Amino acid sequence: QLLAFDDGSSASSAQIKLGLKYEVKEKRFTVFVMQLSNYSALSLPANQNIYVRVVVLPCSETVRCLFRTHCALPQEPVELKEAFSLQVSSTALRQKTLRIDVCTTSKSGREHCLAGAQISLADEEYSEEWCTKWYNLLNCTYMPEMDGKQKETE
Amino acid sequence: QLLAFDDGSSASSAQIKLGLKYEVKEKRFTVFVMQLSNYSALSLPANQNIYVRVVVLPCSETVRCLFRTHCALPQEPVELKEAFSLQVSSTALRQKTLRIDVCTTSKSGREHCLAGAQISLADEEYSEEWCTKWYNLLNCTYMPEMDGKQKETE
Numbered sequence: 001q002l003l004a005f006d007d008g009s010s011a012s013s014a015q016i017k018l019g020l021k022y023e024v025k026e027k028r029f030t031v032f033v034m035q036l037s038n039y040s041a042l043s044l045p046a047n048q049n050i051y052v053r054v055v056v057l058p059c060s061e062t063v064r065c066l067f068r069t070h071c072a073l074p075q076e077p078v079e080l081k082e083a084f085s086l087q088v089s090s091t092a093l094r095q096k097t098l099r100i101d102v103c104t105t106s107k108s109g110r111e112h113c114l115a116g117a118q119i120s121l122a123d124e125e126y127s128e129e130w131c132t133k134w135y136n137l138l139n140c141t142y143m144p145e146m147d148g149k150q151k152e153t154e
Numbered sequence: 155q156l157l158a159f160d161d162g163s164s165a166s167s168a169q170i171k172l173g174l175k176y177e178v179k180e181k182r183f184t185v186f187v188m189q190l191s192n193y194s195a196l197s198l199p200a201n202q203n204i205y206v207r208v209v210v211l212p213c214s215e216t217v218r219c220l221f222r223t224h225c226a227l228p229q230e231p232v233e234l235k236e237a238f239s240l241q242v243s244s245t246a247l248r249q250k251t252l253r254i255d256v257c258t259t260s261k262s263g264r265e266h267c268l269a270g271a272q273i274s275l276a277d278e279e280y281s282e283e284w285c286t287k288w289y290n291l292l293n294c295t296y297m298p299e300m301d302g303k304q305k306e307t308e
Contacts, residue, residue, distance in 0.1 A: 013212070013249045015276055057292055058167070095167045097271075097292040117251075118272035120289040122169055135274040138211055138251040 013136040014041040014115055016052070016100060019083075020133075022093065022126035029056070029093055030085040032130065033069050036078035036102065042114045042139065048104050050074055053113070054084050055099040068103075096121045102137060115139045167290040168195040168269055170206070170254060173237075174287075176247065176280035183210070183247055184239040186284065187223050190232035190256065196268045196293065202258050204228055207267070208238055209253040222257075250275045256291060269293045 019032035033052045044050065049071035059065030067084040088096070101116035115137035124131075173186035187206045198204065203225040213219030221238040242250070255270035269291035278285075 013251065013276070095290060097167065097290045099292065116272075117274055118270075118292060119274075120271055122167070122290040123287045133277045136249060136251045136276040138253065138272060 012038060012041055013138070014038045014102070015134045015136055016102070016117060017132065017134050018100065018117075018119075019130040020098075020119075020124075020126055021128065021130050022090065023128055024090065027087050027089055028085050029088050029126075030083055031056075031067075031098065031100075032083040032132075033080045033100070034132070035080065037076065037134075039074045039076065039078055039102075042102060042137070043141075044074055044104070044114065048074070050078065050102055050104050050114070052080060052082075053101045053103050053111070055101075056086060056088075057097050057099055058095075071105075094122050100135070100137075113140055166192060166195055167292070168192045168256070169288045169290055170256070170271060171286065171288050172254065172271075172273075173284040174252075174273075174278075174280055175282065175284050176244065177282055178244065181241050181243055182239050183242050183280075184237055185210075185221075185252065185254075186237040186286075187234045187254070188286070189234065191230065191288075193228045193230065193232055193256075196256060196291070197295075198228055198258070198268065202228070204232065204256055204258050204268070206234055206236075207253075207255045207257050207265070209255075210240060210242075211251050211253055212249075225259075247275050248277075254289070254291075267294055 015037050017034040019034060021030045031054050033054065051071045052069045054067040056065045065086070069080050069082040072078050072080060098119040098121060099116060101113040103111050103113045106112050117135040117137055119135065169191050171188040173188060175184045185208050187208065205225045206223045208221040210219045219240070223234050223236040226232050226234060252273040252275060253270060255267040257265050257267045260266050271289040271291055273289065
């Protein structure tokens, strides 16, 4: 199944730069939320602050797996420079997925996620050194069918 | 911010094995959906067929970016062995995100996504050779807040 693809019309993505590190001796996994670029692809309302939500999943109810950066006004690039750590064995880490979302808070105080990246930690070899990469952020408007579980009304 | 993490209680993930390849001369990106393991982590109803949905995003409305494998009865492991290709320049590919979801169809014919992986193609160097990896599948029950766009009612 080979289909033609229209390059010219392809939209560009907002991107996030993350550093990931696993310290074996301390069993400590750290996510460093560094920078956001091309935020205009997020279709953000004017003068709306944004922040990044970091979740390491699955996690048990007794454990914190959810972190949020401070709020930042959108500018190019958005510097965040905030790190979050949790203790986890390397075996458990390989079962986990890191979910990174750029969010805003609506006037009613509700969290509203604009776009996100999802990083499987199954097959990665993180060393004591930072592994730094840019990740494309998938706009939530592209995920209309993702929420089948909640829309299912049978 | 360093918090203790309970290793013992960490759930295991279903995983999918994918091969990715980019052929420069043909400008052809190929996703090979190989195998699914530990499907019991998906909380699947008994005797329900599953299939894998592959989406390369963002894409324009005039272009096919959505593919589905055949249906398979869950067994350990689930062999799928189906490949999907699309033509895209390497520059455009780096703006894209690959979304892989394990789905079922409900009695009413509605697509129901159980779990998925999301792979940013921003920073990858795919060669003419297959790049084969296992990816953890994030259960959709862990994404209750993902769909803020649709639940927002202000």
